[in-house]
Amino acid sequence: MKNENRIPLLFSLVLASAILFGAIFLSVFAQTVTITADVAIVCGNSVLDSGEQCDGSALGGQTCVNQGYTGGTLSCNANCTFDVSGCSSASPVGEIIVGPGGGGGGGGFLPPPKPTAEAIKLCDFNGDKKCDIVDLSIMLFYFNKPVTPVSSKYDLNSDGKLNIVDVSILFYYWA
Numbered sequence: 001m002k003n004e005n006r007i008p009l010l011f012s013l014v015l016a017s018a019i020l021f022g023a024i025f026l027s028v029f030a031q032t033v034t035i036t037a038d039v040a041i042v043c044g045n046s047v048l049d050s051g052e053q054c055d056g057s058a059l060g061g062q063t064c065v066n067q068g069y070t071g072g073t074l075s076c077n078a079n080c081t082f083d084v085s086g087c088s089s090a091s092p093v094g095e096i097i098v099g100p101g102g103g104g105g106g107g108g109f110l111p112p113p114k115p116t117a118e119a120i121k122l123c124d125f126n127g128d129k130k131c132d133i134v135d136l137s138i139m140l141f142y143f144n145k146p147v148t149p150v151s152s153k154y155d156l157n158s159d160g161k162l163n164i165v166d167v168s169i170l171f172y173y174w175a
Contacts, residue, residue, distance in 0.1 A: 035116040046101055064088070066167045070157065089165055119173045122156060131173040132160040139170060 042049065046056035054060060054076035064072040072087035096151035123131040125138040142151040142162050155162055156169040 044078070053082050055080050065159075068159075068161070068163045070159050089159075123170045123173050125154065131170055136170055137165070139166060144169070 012030050013041055043052060043055060048055050048058040048060050054062070056076060058078065059074060059082075060100055062074060062082065064070075064074045064084065067074060067082060067084055067087060068089075069084065069087035072084075075083040075086055077083045116165065120129055120131060125135045139154045139162070142154050145151065145162060147155050147160050147162060151162060154166060156166040159165070
């Protein structure tokens with residue numbers, strides 16, 4: 001009977017040793033692997049990736065109005081930036097052409113006319129009969145702030161926002 005008790009005990013010791021060895025083996029040789037992958041932005045896949053204004057028809061909910069225009073159709077350039085050429089702006093004074101600018105002499109824009117009394121009245125905020133740096137400074141104080149009854153006279157295109165379009169109109173009549 002003494003030999004019969006030793007076999008289960010011996011088996012238990014071997015099993016416990018194997019489990020202990022396995023635990024030690026795993027703790028010594030187990031490693032944590034971290035994989036980092038840089039995902040390149042792919043312009044032109046119609047998926048709005050980080051760093052892109054737009055991609056194909058994916059405009060991220062943006063419209064011409066969000067971009068400071070009064071209406072029109074916003075689209076996307078091949079380099080995943082907004083194409084505002086289909087956007088339009090209404091003007092309270094005559095024909096003011098407001099649109100995407102840029103150097104290089106691209107046609108379509110008329111030189112500013114000699115400011116009329118009506119135009120001067122529009123952007124002369126300090127009463128010196130000129131549209132100049134002082135008026136720009138006054139406008140910029142209210143720039144990108146909510147339009148209030150006090151600041152509404154600086155909203156030159158009457159779109160309810162004081163933004164770059166209003167600054168452009170003031171520059172158009174700069175004297």
